[in-house]
Amino acid sequence: MERRYLKNPFHDFIIGENTAFASDEEHIKNLICTYVDTILEHCHPNSDDEDDRGDLYVGNAGIAFMFWKLASCEQTRDLYPPALQHASAFIRNAKANAERFKKRSAERYSFLCGNAGIYAVSAAISQAIKDTEELSNDLANFKSGITSSKEFIHTKYGCDEVLVGRAGYLSGCYWLNDVLPDKKITDDDLISICQMIVTSGREYSKMNNSPLPLMFQYHGTEYLGAAHGLCSILHMLLDSPWFRTVPISAPAAELREIKRSIDYFLVLQDAEGNFPVALDDLRSGRDKRLVHWCHGAPGAVYMLAKAYLIFKEEKYLTSLRCSADLVWKKGFLRKGPGICHGVAGNGYVFLLLFRLTNEMKFLYRAHKFMELLTNSEFKHRARIPDNPHSLYEGVAGTVCFLVDILEPEQAYFPFMDVFH
Numbered sequence: 059m060e061r062r063y064l065k066n067p068f069h070d071f072i073i074g075e076n077t078a079f080a081s082d083e084e085h086i087k088n089l090i091c092t093y094v095d096t097i098l099e100h101c102h103p104n105s106d107d108e109d110d111r112g113d114l115y116v117g118n119a120g121i122a123f124m125f126w127k128l129a130s131c132e133q134t135r136d137l138y139p140p141a142l143q144h145a146s147a148f149i150r151n152a153k154a155n156a157e158r159f160k161k162r163s164a165e166r167y168s169f170l171c172g173n174a175g176i177y178a179v180s181a182a183i184s185q186a187i188k189d190t191e192e193l194s195n196d197l198a199n200f201k202s203g204i205t206s207s208k209e210f211i212h213t214k215y216g217c218d219e220v221l222v223g224r225a226g227y228l229s230g231c232y233w234l235n236d237v238l239p240d241k242k243i244t245d246d247d248l249i250s251i252c253q254m255i256v257t258s259g260r261e262y263s264k265m266n267n268s269p270l271p272l273m274f275q276y277h278g279t280e281y282l283g284a285a286h287g288l289c290s291i292l293h294m295l296l297d298s299p300w301f302r303t304v305p306i307s308a309p310a311a312e313l314r315e316i317k318r319s320i321d322y323f324l325v326l327q328d329a330e331g332n333f334p335v336a337l338d339d340l341r342s343g344r345d346k347r348l349v350h351w352c353h354g355a356p357g358a359v360y361m362l363a364k365a366y367l368i369f370k371e372e373k374y375l376t377s378l379r380c381s382a383d384l385v386w387k388k389g390f391l392r393k394g395p396g397i398c399h400g401v402a403g404n405g406y407v408f409l410l411l412f413r414l415t416n417e418m419k420f421l422y423r424a425h426k427f428m429e430l431l432t433n434s435e436f437k438h439r440a441r442i443p444d445n446p447h448s449l450y451e452g453v454a455g456t457v458c459f460l461v462d463i464l465e466p467e468q469a470y471f472p473f474m475d476v477f478h
Contacts, residue, residue, distance in 0.1 A: 064390045068426045071419035090460050093453040101447050103147040112152030114175035120449025122149035123179045124457050133464040149180045167203030169226030174203045178230040182237050203227050204247050216276035220290040224255050228294040229473040236478045245299040252298045256312050270322045271315035280337035284357025293361040301368050320365050331384035333358055349388045350399035355381035356407050364476045382411050394443045397455035401430055405459055409469040
C-alpha cells in the first residue's frame with residue numbers, strides 16, 4: 059500500500075543558518091493570487107445547485123471567509139481590492155441555501171457543516187462593509203443556536219464535536235467576540251453551553267464505562283481527533299470564561315474532569331508523537347495513525363497548546379514539540395493542499411509553535427511547507443480533493459495558511475485561535 063505522505067525533501071532548521079524569510083514574500087503573494095484566480099474561475103456564487111449546502115467546511119461560506127481574511131490582512135488587502143465584494147457575493151448565496159435548514163433545531167448551532175457558521179461569517183462580512191441592518195439579522199440567526207444548544211444532552215449521533223456540535227458553535231462564539239467590536243455572546247451563555255457539554259460528556263462516560271471522566275461519540279465512534287472528537291471539545295472548554303481568570307473560576311468538579319481527560323489523552327501519544335484516531339482502537343488493537351488536522355497530532359496541538367498556556371506544565375510543551383517533529387517528518391500529505399487533511403493544515407502546526415515559543419525553527423518549517431505546495435512531486439502525486447476550492451478540503455484554506463505566513467505573529471488555524 060502506498061504511503062499517505064511524501065518524503066520531505068528539505069533539511070531541518072540549523073541554528074545560525076541564514077534564513078531570509080522576507081525573500082519569500084513575493085512568492086507567497088504570487089501563490090495566493092494563483093489560488094484565488096483559480097477559485098474565481100471555477101466557483102460561481104450565484105450557483106443554484108440544490109445540493110450546495112453553502113457551509114464553511116466545503117461550501118461558499120468557506121470561500122467567503124477566505125475573501126474576508128484577505129481583506130482583513132494588511133499584507134494582502136491590496137492584492138484583491140474587491141475581496142469584500144466577492145465575500146459578500148459568496149456569503150449571500152450560502153445564506154440563501156441555508157434558509158431551507160432553519161427549522162431544524164440542531165442546524166442553528168451546527169458550525170462548520172451547518173447554518174451557524176454561515177451566519178457567523180456573514181456577520182463578520184456585514185461588519186466589514188458597515189451594513190448594520192444585515193449585521194443585526196446575521197447575529198440574530200447565529201444567536202438562535204444558543205437556545206438550541208441547550209435543548210438536549212446528547213443523541214445517538216453525537217452533538218458535541220466541532221463539525222456539527224456544540225464545540226463548533228462555541229468556536230464560532232469565541233471568534234465573533236474576537237472579530238466584532240463589541241462582545242456579542244455573553245459569558246453567561248458561553249458557560250451554559252460549556253456546562254451542557256460537560257454534562258453530556260459525564261453521562262456518556264458513565265453509561266459506557268469510559269476510562270476518561272468526559273467522553274463523547276460521533277455516529278457511534280469515540281473519536282479522539284480535532285474534527286469529530288475529544289481534542290476540539292476539550293479545547294473549546296479551555297477557551298471558556300472559566301479559564302480566563304486567575305485563579306481559574308471553573309467549578310472544582312468540572313476543572314478536575316477536564317484536566318484528567320486532557321492528561322489521559324496525553325498518555326496516548328506514541329513515541330513518534332502521534333495519537334490514535336479513536337478510543338475504540340485501543341480496545342480492538344487496530345493501529346491506525348493519521349497525520350491530519352482531523353485525526354492525529356496536527357489537530358491535537360491546539361488543545362495541548364491551550365492546556366500549556368493555562369496550566370503551565372512542561373509536559374504539554376514536550377508533547378507539542380514531539381507532535382511538530384512528527385508533522386515535519388510525515389506531514390507532507392498526498393491528500394492535497396487543504397487544511398483538514400492536507401499540507402496547509404499541517405503547516406499551521408508550525409505557525410502555532412512559532413507563536414508559542416518564538417523559535418525560528420518553527421517559522422522555517424512553516425515556510426518549507428509553503429514551498430512543498432509547489433514541489434514537482436507533490437503536483438504529480440497529490441490527490442485532487444472532492445471539493446478542490448473549498449476552505450477545509452481545498453485551496454481556499456491554503457490561501458488562509460499563506461496569508462498567515464505573511465503575518466505569523468497573528469496566525470491561527472481558522473476558528474481555533476488559542477491565544478485570544
